[in-house]
Amino acid sequence: MQDMENLSDVSHLVNEIKHKKLYNSLDIALKTEELLEKLISHDQWKSARELMKLVKSRIKFIRKDLPTETTATSIMRHILKIIREEYESAAKKKGEGQSLHQLVTANSSDILDYSENLGSLRSSILDHLGEYKVEIESSSDNIAAQASEHIHTDEMIMTVGKSNTVEKFLKTAAKDRNFKVVVVEGAPFYYGHSMAASLAKSNIQTIVIPDSAVFAMMSRVNKVIISTHTVLANGGLRAASGIHSVALAAKQFSVPVVVLSHMYKFTPLYVVSNNHEAFNICASPADVIPPSAGKILNDIDVYNPIFDYVPPELVTLFISHQGGNAPSYVYRLLSELYHQDDYDV
Amino acid sequence: MNKTNDLLSKEKVVQSVVIADTFTDEFIPISNDIPHALLSMLNKPLIDYTLEFLSLGGIEEVFLFCSNRSELIKQHIDKCIAKGEGWSLTMKVHIIVSESCQSFGDCLRDLDAKGLLRSDFVLLEPGVLSNVPLLTLLEKHRDIMKLDKYATMTIVLQESGVGHRGRGSEDLVLAADSQNRILFYNKSTKNRSKKIEFPLEMFLENPSLSILHNVRDTRIAICSASVLPLFSDNFDFQTKDDLIRGLLMDEEILEGTIYAHVLRGNQFGGAVASWGTYRSLSQELMQKWIHPLNQPRQKNRILKNNTVIGACSKVSNTAKLSSSVLGLNLLIGNNVIVEDSFVFSDVKLEDNVIIKRSIIGPGCIIKTDCTLTGCVLGQDTVLEKSTCIENGLLQSSTPDNESFEKLSNKAYKLLEDDDSNKSHRLFVSDDEEDDDEEGFSESEDELSYTQSPVPDDTKLFFTEVIDSLTRGFDDNLVCENLILEINSSRYAYNVTLKEVNFNVVRAILLISLREPIGVQYFSHLSRLLSYFAPVLKNYLRNESAMLDSLQAIEDVVSSGENIKEKWVIAVLQHMYNKDYLAEEVILDWFRNLENSGDLYKRVKPFADWLEEAEEASSDEDDDEGSD
Numbered sequence: 001m002q003d004m005e006n007l008s009d010v011s012h013l014v015n016e017i018k019h020k021k022l023y024n025s026l027d028i029a030l031k032t033e034e035l036l037e038k039l040i041s042h043d044q045w046k047s048a049r050e051l052m053k054l055v056k057s058r059i060k061f062i063r064k065d066l067p068t069e070t071t072a073t074s075i076m077r078h079i080l081k082i083i084r085e086e087y088e089s090a091a092k093k094k095g096e097g098q099s100l101h102q103l104v105t106a107n108s109s110d111i112l113d114y115s116e117n118l119g120s121l122r123s124s125i126l127d128h129l130g131e132y133k134v135e136i137e138s139s140s141d142n143i144a145a146q147a148s149e150h151i152h153t154d155e156m157i158m159t160v161g162k163s164n165t166v167e168k169f170l171k172t173a174a175k176d177r178n179f180k181v182v183v184v185e186g187a188p189f190y191y192g193h194s195m196a197a198s199l200a201k202s203n204i205q206t207i208v209i210p211d212s213a214v215f216a217m218m219s220r221v222n223k224v225i226i227s228t229h230t231v232l233a234n235g236g237l238r239a240a241s242g243i244h245s246v247a248l249a250a251k252q253f254s255v256p257v258v259v260l261s262h263m264y265k266f267t268p269l270y271v272v273s274n275n276h277e278a279f280n281i282c283a284s285p286a287d288v289i290p291p292s293a294g295k296i297l298n299d300i301d302v303y304n305p306i307f308d309y310v311p312p313e314l315v316t317l318f319i320s321h322q323g324g325n326a327p328s329y330v331y332r333l334l335s336e337l338y339h340q341d342d343y344d345v
Numbered sequence: 346m347n348k349t350n351d352l353l354s355k356e357k358v359v360q361s362v363v364i365a366d367t368f369t370d371e372f373i374p375i376s377n378d379i380p381h382a383l384l385s386m387l388n389k390p391l392i393d394y395t396l397e398f399l400s401l402g403g404i405e406e407v408f409l410f411c412s413n414r415s416e417l418i419k420q421h422i423d424k425c426i427a428k429g430e431g432w433s434l435t436m437k438v439h440i441i442v443s444e445s446c447q448s449f450g451d452c453l454r455d456l457d458a459k460g461l462l463r464s465d466f467v468l469l470e471p472g473v474l475s476n477v478p479l480l481t482l483l484e485k486h487r488d489i490m491k492l493d494k495y496a497t498m499t500i501v502l503q504e505s506g507v508g509h510r511g512r513g514s515e516d517l518v519l520a521a522d523s524q525n526r527i528l529f530y531n532k533s534t535k536n537r538s539k540k541i542e543f544p545l546e547m548f549l550e551n552p553s554l555s556i557l558h559n560v561r562d563t564r565i566a567i568c569s570a571s572v573l574p575l576f577s578d579n580f581d582f583q584t585k586d587d588l589i590r591g592l593l594m595d596e597e598i599l600e601g602t603i604y605a606h607v608l609r610g611n612q613f614g615g616a617v618a619s620w621g622t623y624r625s626l627s628q629e630l631m632q633k634w635i636h637p638l639n640q641p642r643q644k645n646r647i648l649k650n651n652t653v654i655g656a657c658s659k660v661s662n663t664a665k666l667s668s669s670v671l672g673l674n675l676l677i678g679n680n681v682i683v684e685d686s687f688v689f690s691d692v693k694l695e696d697n698v699i700i701k702r703s704i705i706g707p708g709c710i711i712k713t714d715c716t717l718t719g720c721v722l723g724q725d726t727v728l729e730k731s732t733c734i735e736n737g738l739l740q741s742s743t744p745d746n747e748s749f750e751k752l753s754n755k756a757y758k759l760l761e762d763d764d765s766n767k768s769h770r771l772f773v774s775d776d777e778e779d780d781d782e783e784g785f786s787e788s789e790d791e792l793s794y795t796q797s798p799v800p801d802d803t804k805l806f807f808t809e810v811i812d813s814l815t816r817g818f819d820d821n822l823v824c825e826n827l828i829l830e831i832n833s834s835r836y837a838y839n840v841t842l843k844e845v846n847f848n849v850v851r852a853i854l855l856i857s858l859r860e861p862i863g864v865q866y867f868s869h870l871s872r873l874l875s876y877f878a879p880v881l882k883n884y885l886r887n888e889s890a891m892l893d894s895l896q897a898i899e900d901v902v903s904s905g906e907n908i909k910e911k912w913v914i915a916v917l918q919h920m921y922n923k924d925y926l927a928e929e930v931i932l933d934w935f936r937n938l939e940n941s942g943d944l945y946k947r948v949k950p951f952a953d954w955l956e957e958a959e960e961a962s963s964d965e966d967d968d969e970g971s972d
Contacts, residue, residue, distance in 0.1 A: 015431050284611035284636040292559050294506020
């Protein structure tokens with residue numbers, strides 16, 4: 001019972017995501033961060049180990065209820081890493097000053113068990129979290145700031161569907177560059193339409209094309225700029241359905257594919273997972289074929305997957321707030337973001 | 346939490362009423378032990394889906410109205426709340442138990458007496474699965490109420506094309522004006538009549554209206570507070586349909602209007618009201634139509650052939666499963682075949698069992714070599730070795746009424762009353778054949794519509810004629826008087842001469858058909874015809890009258906009455922012999938008959954004989970006999 005009570009905060013979060021009250025990945029990220037901030041400042045934990053256990057139980061809860069939700073779990077994973085770092089530095093400070101010798105030998109000999117009760121831990125973690133929050137909030141601005149390095153005058157950019165990050169990126173670039181954008185509408189949800197409308201409002205030359213015209217259009221495109229739902233551990237993407245074919249067409253014409261991604265979209269997961277259902281979600285087939293179609297629905301199965309898997313070899317570059325990285329470098333980013341022991345909670 | 350407080354201060358809590366019982370015997374014998382709300386669909390009780398839908402829809406307070414086995418539902422809800430199910434966080438669930446309620450209407454009357462609901466609410470009939478955002482619907486209903494203060498209810502409809510399995514056995518036809526106000530509502534279930542009459546005023550009073558047939562009722566309704574008093578004031582309202590019908594009929598007295606809302610896009614709704622809808626909804630759930638409502642991912646495994654199986658089940662390698670939903674903890678033996686069936690939890694199927702189009706309740710044990718087709722088995726039924734049953738309802742305990750058949754100590758077969766339509770109850774008699782038949786007959790109907798829409802006066806005239814003639818024949822009245830009577834009716838109803846001819850002959854023929862068919866029949870027929878000879882002679886004076894009478898014969902034959910094969914020939918023969926019908930007229934008429942029709946085949950020998958123009962009347966009987 002005690003456990004259940006404690007998890008009510010996270011099940012609220014899960015519910016809000018399920019009810020689509022939280023839709024945007026940035027909102028989810030901020031909400032998750034706030035949730036953990038509250039947990040750390042109010043909950044009665046005594047040691048870092050207890051705190052980590054609390055966070056881990058929340059990650060497990062989300063993974064069970066929303067297997068495709070990675071933003072919230074990534075934020076929590078990163079906070080686990082923050083807790084570990086703060087504990088380590090606090091523990092070190094308590095003892096003697098570190099020598100080079102100690103640094104080299106420490107890892108092998110005494111493994112930290114995070115059980116010590118350190119008074120200053122709470123405040124130092126909260127400080128660190130404050131920095132992290134600012135980092136999340138400014139992430140899309142930082143990504144957008146790099147726009148002029150990647151978009152040049154008179155280029156033709158292709159993008160798929162709607163993404164706030166891409167939108168900001170393009171609009172920032174449009175301030176001092178003149179270029180055209182081709183928006184792939186992204187059937188059957190057609191988020192591309194609202195994206196195009198928004199771009200056109202800020203005086204960017206915008207062309208909307210159906211998904212089927214991607215290949216024909218690709219030869220004229222200079223760059224594909226997209227956003228993604230998740231970056232997997234191998235550098236592959238879980239992105240909106242239809243992006244795989246766009247990436248393949250880009251490969252054919254040697255057009256670079258640039259993926260804009262916040263740090264919290266990187267996950268230590270692989271596509272070859274034992275829980276395949278966790279990779280993709282199927283939305284209602286009503287968007288593909290209306291229920292008024294009648295008799296034919298008795299005889300057919302309709303699938304309307306939301307995501308595509310895009311293999312890493314089709315991606316040219318990831319742009320995060322820290323700058324550009326190749327897909328082969330994702331593993332390194334991951335080890336910076338999360339602690340090895342937290343990869344599989 | 347802030348959000349709830351805001352809502353509280355701004356407006357009242359959003360309330361919903363869920364009626365948990367169907368008050369029908371659709372789900373017997375399963376419903377004897379399991380209340381409808383706990384019926385498992387893809388290994389999760391129906392009520393869980395309903396509650397999840399309500400919480401997704403933004404409802405904050407739910408009144409769950411139970412009468413049958415309410416303690417089980419209560420236990421289940423308590424367990425869910427203890428487990429911290431998603432909906433329990435955003436929604437309060439109150440269980441109202443009232444054993445005395447016998448119908449949907451009773452429940453609402455009880456609610457009215459309790460006075461729990463103060464404003465608009467969402468009313469759900471049992472077994473609703475949907476993903477509709479209810480708050481926007483409530484908003485819409487309030488907008489309607491601003492314009493029309495008598496708006497009592499908005500019913501939510503789901504598009505569903507004709508022929509779609511999800512329509513179930515219900516056929517809904519409704520007409521709505523441009524404001525979506527319902528003007529006409531017709532829901533037919535068992536005895537599908539093929540004709541629907543729309544009141545003419547509906548078209549006269551409204552410049553534009555739409556008639557909807559490609560919809561089904563989701564059994565979700567947004568109700569104004571005035572709905573409950575309406576039920577209290579009208580004790581004869583048993584169901585929602587009664588209310589709708591009542592409001593439409595006595596518009597002036599009851600003062601209430603009903604609106605329709607048809608779901609579009611990826612919004613979807615449906616309710617489990619019969620095994621047919623149970624089956625289609627579980628399929629729709631599997632195919633994600635009701636996304637984000639989903640089957641319990643942890644419990645179910647999806648196999649090939651559209652089959653879902655619950656956790657902890659043991660299935661033999663040689664078992665063949667297709668298009669079925671199987672529960673938890675099953676034991677399935679060698680060479681078992683399960684097709685188009687629902688098998689609930691803890692069932693044991695021994696070797697070589699074959700189950701097709703059946704529903705096997707929880708805890709059943711079916712021993713080796715049994716074959717079940719189209720059956721419904723109640724909880725804990727045990728079938729002995731090598732039992733074969735088709736289209737039966739079985740349960741484990743002795744039924745209350747006397748109509749049952751004992752198969753073993755834990756298996757009793759319920760015998761159905763003749764009037765309850767078996768095929769309707771079991772989802773088994775499937776659409777395919779049914780549909781084809783219907784398609785055919787429908788087209789036929791259309792033909793007959795276009796041919797002759799009979800005005801009412803003619804119909805009345807016809808019954809009058811029948812009355813006069815039967816009375817005349819029974820009381821042996823003089824035929825001249827009968828002619829007088831017919832003529833006066835003719836003027837009274839303002840019927841053309843053509844119709845008089847047609848109807849008089851038709852009436853005589855129909856009277857003749859009332860006699861029992863037997864050896865005596867033809868002699869009786871000729872007696873009748875000779876009795877009415879003066880009448881016939883009076884009306885059949887020229888060729889067009891003869892043609893009318895032939896059409897009457899045609900009409901009688903095609904009306905599908907129980908007619909002997911020789912009847913047409915006998916009648917024609919008689920009328921020809923008495924000179925009521927001329928040879929050329931008969932042949933002309935015959936040539937215009939459809940070549941493939943039944944009638945054509947029957948008349949052909951007679952026509953052939955006429956063409957040969959044989960004269961010897963003494964040979965006729967022999968000819969006829971040898972034909």
